[in-house]
Amino acid sequence: MSIDFGNPDRPNSYIGRTVPRPNARRLVEGRGRYVDDIVLPRMLHVAFVRSPHAHARILSIDTEAARAVPGVRRIFTGAELAAHCTPWVAVLAHLKGLKSAPQHAIAVDRATWTGEAVAAVVADSRAAAEDGAALVEVGYEPLAVVTDMRTALDPDTPLIHPELGDNLTFRRLHEQGDVEAAFAGAHKVVSASFKTGRHTGVCVEPRSILADYNRAEDQLTVYHSTQAPHMMQTVIAKHLDLPEGRVRVVCGDVGGSYGIKVHVYPDEMATVAISKVMGRPVKFIADRLESFATDIHARDHEIDGRIAVDADGRILAIDIDDYTGIGPYSVYPRTSAIEGNQVVNLCGGPYHFAHYRARTTVVLQNKTPTCQYRAVGHPIAAAVTEGLVDFAAEALGLDPAEMRRRNLIADDAYPYTSPANMRFEGLSHQASLAKLLEMMDYDGLRAEQARLRAQGIHRGIGLASFIELTNPSPFMYGIGGARISAQDGCTVRMDPDGSVVALSGVTEQGQGTEAMLAQVVAEAVGVPVTRVRVITGDTQVTPYGGGTWASRGAGIGGEAALQAGLALKDSILTVAGAMLQCPPDSLDVVEGTVIDRAGGEARMPLEELGRIVYFRGDTLPKGLPRELVQTRHFITSDYPFAFTNGVQASYLEVDVETGFVRLLKHWCVEDCGRVINPQLVDEQIRGGIVQGLGGALYEECLYDADGQLLNANMADYLVPMAAEMPDMAIGHIETPTRESLLGAKGAGEAGTAGAPAAVMNAINDALRPFGGRVTEMPFTPARILAALGVVGKA
Amino acid sequence: MTDMPPDFARKVDIRLTVNGETVEARVDAGRHLVDFLRLDLGLTGAHAGCEHGVCGACTLKVDGDIVRGCLVLAAQLDGAEVWTVEGLTDSGALADLQDAFVARNALQCGFCTPGMLVAAADLLADGGVPSRAEIREHISGNYCRCTGYEAIVDAIETVARARAGTEAAA
């Protein structure tokens, strides 16, 4: 079976068309079912007592006053809970040398960041649990605090986990070619230091979990706002000593995730363990202050970079030295080394050059743990790379667009292996750039910029090419020993009335997974999309899969759905052939009806076929296969990852008196292979861009030297809001992957990957007449005024 | 706090209408309107995203005005008229906005959406076709972390134009 994607007028086609999301209607009517909407009989609530110190020994915990609060049912310390939930150590075997310390659901004898849970108060209501938590008296002995990533490895810096021997959790050096010789012989060498602000996801729905252990059935049901229900099933079963089949994770509506909700959080594991101990449903909804202190942070990097170019503007070499601090523990089970590792993998990614050196140094700190967040490492690598490319162009007197034309990998160069040893199956950098420049009228914009500059209005244009890692194979986590599934499955079933149900291991987080799956299945089986019901997020019924991460839903989950749908169509045609007494391959299914392939005449509605198979099976030949249900799993195998590419442009205005930036317009041309639903892809890219703009202009978790997070509330931690965001024009080049019939690659992170770099380059373009530049995100008025020399460096 | 005068009550009796129906309740003095709706009445359309008045996911209508549900106490609402996304859906007041949000994919996770719709309806209640900048300003107190806002602005603008067109034709 195959699909003639080349024919846009093919019958019953949904792949490539905008189809409304089937689950959107209930969300606009306020009928979503998020975890906090679920109420169970005898349900209890938990609130956590959290360390006010970034590093402290726990000397005593007095719960007497808290236990007297009306409604408080029980209080757990870390030591008590450790008997019911085993600790974890987040390492990956293929990241050589990566080390971390055992982490418990609740801190046992030491708190290692401000906000780490040290006790749990369980009560009839959240309010009562908070009343109790306020009365738990914990005796602390404050310990020396490690906050600065640059000095974390100094000999006189205290050790966070003395048993590890140092504060280094991971270091990797990658070298390709002769970097020193390339720099020595270069026409120009440009250096710069970059910082990306530590930031966090700020899902509007906080982390949420409701665990319900039924002792009579020895069955644990966990309603969880998560991206990876099967992974959580496996993790919970392992650490609570239950068979996987006794653990059901249900992921209903999720109010935003962006990578924040793909990790194992100690307070969530504690909630599940408490439910198992107490035999009652226990709910934990993180409040907003807890979210800032305990949701994973990301992007806390300082990078020294340099680039060498020849007299023609060709890139000869790139040299990167990256530092990052990850908090006190590597986060389970993905580990916190991946982001630094991605910086090494991705720097220089869009460009053709020979000599490359990159090192990442990942250290421990007494701050909130960091881990994978949307576009892991990509915005960092893109900012460093695109910043260096622009600075090199400036040094050469080249236009940034021309600089890219000369250096982006040629569109006919594939397959191509980068100096970072990344393998690219097929990308379209040059075509994407050409399309972008046309969409934005680059030359016209440059003319406008010059005209306004003469009037004292300082606008900037910034370009950023990027690559995005999608459709990961087991080379991402599996080979390192993590039980994180790279494959995904889909079961497609025809019911007696000819309608179709698809059960998928990938999950819906709002990105439109269920719409995408419905389209793919409808086209594969040959039914109207309204006749397909998609079920995701319930480990009891869906095939085992990885869920939502690394932009894999469409490329991997979609292909599994396509193959399962085609297999079901095969089954239908086998039965139909027997009933109509003709070869199955002379028939087809279109719009819910079996037809003659040649002439297109209707032969039998699926409803009739369903009636016969399910209720009058006696009339069919003995031995005829009659499984109108098919399951297929898909995994990528030719390439470790399906890389995508794209290019973004930002147009903005800098008020050089105030340092304020006004975003005027943003463009993105992106190549995610086969576009299944154009509207959903465009909105993923728009949303991703704005998340990237947040990192560029607003977002930063600010700590003092004692490890206190200074802006842990929504009023002080700024995220992008409607009034300041620009309209965004999105374009596409389509280079389908040949790994799958569907040909889809991921699109969920492209916007975030390139936006900060485009903004940085645009600001620096605006500042160029003043001789200043910014390389530390977010680009606040204070930093821009400092770059302008108006006010001293902050 | 044991010596407060007896006038101060920890539980407060209120009688109000919610989505057009009369509700009588005895509420904790500190219970905010979102918790009252969600926990006491089972109306889970309004969401508690921050509980300090910033995210806008709990935007509701009280006595004709939009408010932050987390910054209004249920105890204050004796005699008030409260409308939530559920009631505004049943009455049809949001129908064209909801259709436009679905058609334009102006929502992803949907968590902010009920509050966003209530805020949008408030803007459009003034009539006319607001500019995109005015739309952006009016929803500037409503966090959306998924969409990037453009689709939301498009959807609201589409409805404003459609309503103005309908009125012009009438």
Added chain:
Amino acid sequence: MKAATAGYVRATSLSHAVTLLAASKGQARLLAGGQSLVAAMNLRLAGETALIDINGLSELGGITADGAVLRIGALTRHRELATSPLVASLAPAIAQAAPLIAHAAIRTRGTIGGSLAYADPAAELPACMLALGATIVVAGPQGLRRVAAEDFFVDLFTTALAEDEMITAVEVPFAEPGERQATLELARRSGDYALAGIVLARKADGPRIAFFGVGPTARLARSAMAVLASGGDGEAAAAVLDRDLDPPDDVHAPAAVRLHLARVLLRRALAATQTGDA
């Protein structure tokens, strides 16, 4: 984040409210718009708070032109300030300030009395009162008293209100014929607290200038006002602002940046209020 509340009572009259306030001996707080108070309660920053709800007191509402002053009742919501024709014509700086306060769903609840009593250093309305020379009308067990805005805002979140007093209204002198007023601010995002803000009223005998967000409380820029009153230009006035302002160093901006932004705002506000013959 669930508020811990010691109790609630609805005041039925101004005297009832004052009696309750006095009887609570500083342990109760007035609940007006609640847009700061309830947030603080939810965050458990306010302690276990007892509340006196004054929202039902109709005598605290209303905007009236009364002789030479605009009387604005303490319970007047920010949205009423933004839409009142009287405010727009007689105290345009307030009409300009109101839409800058937070967001639409907060302006429907937040009150002028609450904002002044809370005295957030970054709030717009205290600076309006200073620049416009307003009088704050205060009720207490001994009856009413009037406090000049210049004497009202004392320090960070601190006013001249005694523990048993409450604001009932403000009285704002009418703008002089031909007087131009401007409220300008620089906020990172619409509705955020400003990094710096200015309210400037160009009176016949010289401009009155108040800043917000650049000190522990809103304050008049007396040095800059003196420079301008004696014929100095905007540059000279901006140069002395460091004598008037004491901006904080905080997560949003260093003090030097806030001072710089205040200087930019002074120049812009002077330009915005330039009259034809000036």
